[in-house]
Amino acid sequence: DGGITQSPKYLFRKEGQNVTLSCEQNLNHDAMYWYRQDPGQGLRLIYYSQIVNDFQKGDIAEGYSVSREKKESFPLTVTSAQKNPTAFYLCASKLRDTKGGYTFGSGTRLTVV
Amino acid sequence: DAKTTQPTSMDCAEGRAANLPCNHSTISGNEYVYWYRQIHSQGPQYIIHGLKNNETNEMASLIITEDRKSSTLILPHATLRDTAVYYCIVTLSNFGNEKLTFGTGTRLTIIP
Numbered sequence A: 001d002g003g004i005t006q007s008p009k010y011l012f013r014k015e016g017q018n019v020t021l022s023c024e025q026n027l028n029h030d031a032m033y034w035y036r037q038d039p040g041q042g043l044r045l046i047y048y049s050q051i052v053n054d055f056q057k058g059d060i061a062e063g064y065s066v067s068r069e070k071k072e073s074f075p076l077t078v079t080s081a082q083k084n085p086t087a088f089y090l091c092a093s094k095l096r097d098t099k100g101g102y103t104f105g106s107g108t109r110l111t112v113v
Numbered sequence B: 001d002a003k004t005t006q007p008t009s010m011d012c013a014e015g016r017a018a019n020l021p022c023n024h025s026t027i028s029g030n031e032y033v034y035w036y037r038q039i040h041s042q043g044p045q046y047i048i049h050g051l052k053n054n055e056t057n058e059m060a061s062l063i064i065t066e067d068r069k070s071s072t073l074i075l076p077h078a079t080l081r082d083t084a085v086y087y088c089i090v091t092l093s094n095f096g097n098e099k100l101t102f103g104t105g106t107r108l109t110i111i112p
Helices: none
Strands: A004-007 A010-013 A019-025 A031-037 A043-049 A064-066 A076-078 A087-094 A108-112 B009-013 B018-023 B032-038 B045-050 B061-064 B070-075 B084-091 B106-111
Touching: A004 A087, A010 A019, A019 A031, A019 A087, A019 A108, A043 A064, A076 A087, B009 B018, B018 B032, B018 B084, B018 B106, B032 B061, B045 B061, B045 B070, B070 B084
Parallel strands: A010 A108, B009 B106
Antiparallel strands: A004 A019, A019 A076, A031 A043, A031 A087, A064 A076, A087 A108, B018 B070, B032 B045, B032 B084, B061 B070, B084 B106
């Protein structure tokens, strides 16, 4: 079945370390997105990509980096520059030029210890 | 994107219709109303969207007022699995508009 896969589901990181969250989709969707969610809060956009080898900053890009070398993959790196990285991270994708909804992954919960 | 206002929480008895309101008084003519829901610790799930006309799918119905300043999501026969946070979002829904803004939504609890 087609879908969007995030891994790992839970991730622990020592303070000062970079960590990369995986997001893979086999839906042939053009656009991919990364959101961050803090407890009791809505989702905030970190980065998004409309096509391969291109991406744009969202509302809270500082301390994060992304790449889009393949259509299916959009990994997110949480760098040591991110001051408060503990959060629930969600990846989403969407087919270009349609009014359909976004498809979300099941999320990665990152905890800095 | 236009701002939306939703109640913080609602309860509904199992088997009854759950009606979730959303105000979007600043919506512009080409903005769509989208609804998503998020079950605890999972990714949001798309439910339905509409522009002017009422819409229905296998999950829910969306009723949009004639002036488009508010809408209601209806779950016709709520089950315990419908307990979730429901987000109402207004967006242009063009490929170039990427800032899908999720507020804090309505926490719907289905009571047995």
